[in-house]
Amino acid sequence: MDQPFLVPAGSRVSLADYDPDYTGSYVDKAAAKAELKRSSEKLQDLQEVMWAEGKHSLLIVLQAMDAGGKDGTIKHVMRGVNPQGCQVTSFKVPTREELDHDFLWRIHKAVPRRGYIGIFNRSHYEDVLVVRVENLAPEQVWQQRYEQINHFEKLLADTGTTILKFYLHISKEEQKDRFEARLRDPHKNWKFSMEDVEKRELWDSYMRAFEDALSRCSAPWAPWYVIPANHKWYRNLVISQIIVDTLTSLDMRYPPPLPNADQIAIP
């Protein structure tokens, strides 16, 4: 399996090397959308076996700049999965109770149980992104977190959770276009926030923080992928295919048939 978007463990990521406009061999969205539909159907089948087998769980972590497409990815990639086996957690500004615990406490509570797909819309990575860039904790605190995150994710992986982490890579220009679209469209206005605009000023600092997180926390058992995300249709397809390939490689099976199934009579 060719993995052009995978961050190899131990490598140093420079986001400038990744083209957010990249669309591979696809020239328009029609073909990609048809391909996404096929991929989604495979995902539905795989989710059903995962649920029936009750052995594995899948954790998908989504991180991006504002308007990077986290919500859209969930909506379009996960559409069609059975909501009974899929749990999305959006991590927002921590509550007072959450802040009175270590930064992984609220995260650990939300990891998917066996048979489930868990999706993190933002995650523990905020604690080395916004916290670092906006000086919400001393450097000595957030510097320790990369290793703490690696240990935590290793625990999950060792105990049955398959982890996939996607950084949705958009350009600063694309973010501007998306903010402007939110201002223009009355059905999107509610997504607009002046705070998001203010964060644009810190774009370069965020890129450095992302580069560090991607470089220091991509492991064979919890890989990061840098997904070209200026084109939503390409982003959706790539993510769907990585999920499908990963679940396929788990070689999941329905539980074995009951040995005496043909002898059981229903009264």
Next chain:
Amino acid sequence: MDQPFLVPAGSRVSLADYDPDYTGSYVDKAAAKAELKRSSEKLQDLQEVMWAEGKHSLLIVLQAMDAGGKDGTIKHVMRGVNPQGCQVTSFKVPTREELDHDFLWRIHKAVPRRGYIGIFNRSHYEDVLVVRVENLAPEQVWQQRYEQINHFEKLLADTGTTILKFYLHISKEEQKDRFEARLRDPHKNWKFSMEDVEKRELWDSYMRAFEDALSRCSAPWAPWYVIPANHKWYRNLVISQIIVDTLTSLDMRYPPPLPNADQIAIP
């Protein structure tokens, strides 16, 4: 809106009066499936407004005999909704910690937050169904619960949660057919359990317990519906339409546009 499956508040339900084979004016599933597709698209749009508005939440309670179709209803009716705004909770045998609290404690923790659809696969009604039929608590305890449930649901309704409760009504013969299908199909074997078969002996007691729950806990703010469920395609369509009609009646709106949207410049 004609509501043939609604249990009017204060009425006495006799399940023998409801035909589980009923399919209304539909003679086959093709037309019903096409209609379900249209209903699902409306549901997706309504969910998006509900999410954007962040004012209402919807709680769907599913109860049925084993093989009554709770899982299938979730899969087929909720397919296509955005999993980000939809949370399914399956209530199983209570844990030790749950039993050390009142019976509504674990239920209350799982109610949907504003903007969300919450689905209960089984619910607090088990505490007046299995608990009653299998004598897991003294009558004096479960007799109090109908009123406790009514008060609890009133609290939810008063504070922004729209409640819909569906009893999936299958015949005893249909249950037998479904159990046999689970035995025959290796992909369904894992759903089969001898315990479920043993419960068939208590069918009539369960019917009486359901009749009491439906009669005593159908309120204008938390109605019960008896859904004809021998035909899965009809069950799915009816439930989808009731959800769509209910959400439509909430008259939800996208938040008002920002007053100064056209004056904001993105740097």
